[in-house]
Amino acid sequence: MQFSISKEIFLDGITKVQGIAGRKTTFPITANVLISAQGSTITMVATDLEIGFKGHYPATVEEEGTITIPGKKLFEIVREFPHGAIDVRDLENGWVQIFKDKVQYKIVGMDPNDFPKLPEVEGMELFELDSIVFADMIEKTNLSGGMSSEEKRPHLIGVYLEKIVQEEKNGLRMVSTDGNRLAMVDYVPEKGMQPPAFDGAKGVILPKKVMTEILRVSEGGGNVSLGVQKNYFVIQKEAETIIGRLVEGEYPDYNLVIPNDLETFFEIEKQPFVSILKRMSILCSERYRAVRFKVDPQRLEVSVNNPELGDSNEEMPIAFNGGAFEAAFNPRFFLDALNPMKSDMIKVNILDSSKPCILEGPEDPRYLSVIMPMRM
CATH class of the missing domain: 3.10.150.10 (DNA Polymerase III, subunit A, domain 2)
Structure with a gap:
């Protein structure tokens, strides 16, 4: 496998997978990023077995193939690379070369066949909303700081998304709490919106730990699409997708506080x-x-x-x-x-x-x- 890609495009994609690939799991390979080159595109995938990210980025592909590279080291290398194009190719025994002109790195990868597959969710109903508005909602409900890694209560480890109707218009509400404070923000556009598709539920709980990655995907304008099916959620914007497990359990009546x-x-x-x-x-x-x-x-x-x-x-x-x-x-x-x-x-x-x-x-x-x- 060999491809050439703009540093800015490459770094943008790697930045978005950092939070997921950097989480500790029982499988060492999840610290890696899976990169596939095909046609005129590379695809980057990261997962922590609960949350997954997939992004497609334009590149010049000279030889198709698939590799895995340690996510943290790849980010550090690409971040410090000179501006311009970066070349990547696989070598023998799982080694990967990252180079351009006089700059060269060789780092060891792992067998891409061992990389966990992301869940396949077919026929999911999606609804759209303005990505800038969605990013603003996330920033205003970001109350994850200081949460214990042992915490399991749904309302403390998750952000609640709820369908609402105000003045006969469909809208979306986002609620977050850490037990000492609560933030709530509603989005009800003047022209109304497509009813949120929550697979028949009134509301769903997204894990707080993925909100930073969702925020990164949501920035920059345009629309973001959301969908829920069974125990999974999907967030899509253009060529980037986040898929993961919903937090199980009931969200308490936040109106009481x-x-x-x-x-x-x-x-x-x-x-x-x-x-x-x-x-x-x-x-x-x-x-x-x-x-x-x-x-x-x-x-x-x-x-x-x-x-x-x-x-x-x-x-x-x-x-x-x-x-x-x-x-x-x-x-x-x-x-x-x-x-x-x-x-x-x-x-x-x-x-x-x-x-x-x-x-x-x-x-x-x-x-x-x-x-x-x-x-x-």
Whole structure:
């Protein structure tokens, strides 16, 4: 086998398989990327036995064939290669040569016949939505940080996709939680959309660990297609496909954790608020994670007191329509919610130290983030 391919195209494909090929499994070959060359295309495949990726990319194929290469090393090699075309060919005994002009690498692969096959899902019904919108939904519900690898509860290891109907228009809802916070975003286009195809189910749970790969595939405009059949889901965009197992189990009623009686709120400029939270975070640590919000009708005071590191406090003027109180929150949760928001002004719905707060913004319609307070 031998082919030549643009570095930029090659690196784009390898980047998208990195997260999958890099996961540990009981089969060493899953750390490799399967590359097949045929016609004027190469096909790259990666799998961790639960999630699979397949992408087709244009190349000049001089000799057809199939190889497997360690995914991480291939990424590191191609990333540092000079710009231009890269040549790849197989050698004897599973070795692979990657070269161009005076740059040359030889790395050992494995028998491509041992590479696991991706599931075949025939006749799956797909529905389309704008890929930029889908990517925005993923970014706003990305709450996977800090999750234990031993966690098995469906609502903590998965992101819930649900069919919704608002104002007689079909839409899609995405919900994610880690037990301390919840993010929810709806997509209901003005002209309506094709009803989400979930194989007869109202909603499905996608594994959180694959959302980064789905985000990479979804970026760049155009449409993305989604489908579900039995225990599998498929995400397609142009020549790239992600296929994997759905998370089994029931997603709990997330509405129970969204307060519907919060009539008190204040509005605050996003960027100064983000800057304060970042500065307060400097003095947070594993043992002392909380910052304290002291709220009264005219001002918000944010402070941190860490006996191991020090203390700090800052104030911002606000107009709060409730009574004075103090509450403690994890600043990272606020930053994670605020960073993907487009709104310049943020509405903070909050009552007291015992109730969660809700973040919303006028330029982020149909999105909300619920954050639980910490013990004072």
